[in-house]
Amino acid sequence: MSVASSSTTMAQPTTLAPSATSLAPTLSGAATSALDNAVGMWIRGIISKEPQWDAFVKNRTRVLKMAEQLEQYKYVQRVIDRYVGSTTPVDLEGAGAVTITKAQVMRAFNLSLSWGDDCTETLVLTTLYGPGGTRCEDARVCAMLEETPPITTGMQAKKYLTLLREVHGQWTIAHPDGP
DSSP: OOHHHHHHHSOOOOSSOGGGGSEEEOTTSOEEEHHHHHHHHHHHHHHTTSHHHHHHHHHTTSOOOHHHHHHHHHHHHHHHHHHTTOBOOTTOTTOTTOBOOHHHHHHHTTOOHHHHHHHHHHHHHHHHHSTTOSSOOOHHHHHHHTOOOSSOHHHHHHHHHHHHHHHHHHHHHHOTTOO
16 A cells, blocks of 8 residues: 555544634734634633623723723733633533633734733833832833823834833843843
8 A cells, every 4th residue: 555545544633623724814814713713702702791891892992091001901911811721611612622822812802912912021011110110110111101192002002012122121231130
């Protein structure tokens, strides 16, 4: 029997439903699999019944000061921490017994993985350099928290993260041996 004929007769086990390998567009324009959609919708079904969900959704429609945006980030980070690495129910259609990823949690919020990564990085750096920062309390960082964004919250969040990265870089250069 040739290698080609033996590969056609041997069934390969799969843990994914066939629909889980198809790609579907998202609002962000990125492709996502049916598996990610199924897990995201399962998580959304849970978190959308929680008290913080309504405030999160309402605040997504208005311009926020960075201090308010940090509250949004903290909420999303709590959900990430709660679900990433845990497993979906075995009977979840199309996604039973799947280990949940950060991308799937972000899908529940209909936000990109990069938004989630920026969220996590912003919170870590704010802890280091924001009010009561564990490394230092940078006056520019603290002042920016209370600024009203001139255009959009998203643009202000990027500007704030850029400032945090700059402060972190300066601190790292000034303290080459670490904390």
